[in-house]
Amino acid sequence: MSSLMDKAKQFAIEKVARMEKPSAEVTDIDVKKVSMQSITLESAVDITNPYSHDLPIGVIAFRLLSADREIASGTILDPGSVKANDTTGMIIPVTVPYDFLLNIMKDVGRDWDIDYTWEIGLTMHIPIIGKFTLPLSKKGTMKLPTLSDIF
DSSP states (O other): OHHHHHHHHHHHHHHHHHSOOOEEEEEEEEEEEEOSSEEEEEEEEEEEEOSSSOEEEEEEEEEEEETTEEEEEEEEEEEEEEOTTEEEEEEEEEEEEHHHHHHTHHHHTTTTEEEEEEEEEEEEEETTTEEEEEEEEEEEEEEOOOHHHHO
8 A cells, every 4th residue: 555655646746846837037127216325226027827827926035246245135025926827027126225336346347337146036836836936047237327327
């Protein structure tokens, strides 16, 4: 009887391992707002749900890094659901104070851009599987606004 249970468990594990899982991609990062104290960036994320039911996202956790230093981080609780058999776009805003940017001037250099790494974790509950965190990472270079952009 125990070998039958072991075979049933193994069958279930193999089926779950072959199940198509949600996927996501960081599609864009833009400067949304510039003030005298900070800049606000918005990251567009497209999340694809292969299942026939909506998937609620419990938490979005994010970190923005430059020169191996954390610029900003945070969490967004209960941001909504990913539509069934569809791709849902979400916007993740982050505010970066200028005083931090002054601390990483070595990376900014003469061309007034910043190399960044954007790390995002989308945590959702998938039936049968349970809690599932979809990790995302995007590296790139962003042009910072100049004084003439602010005034």
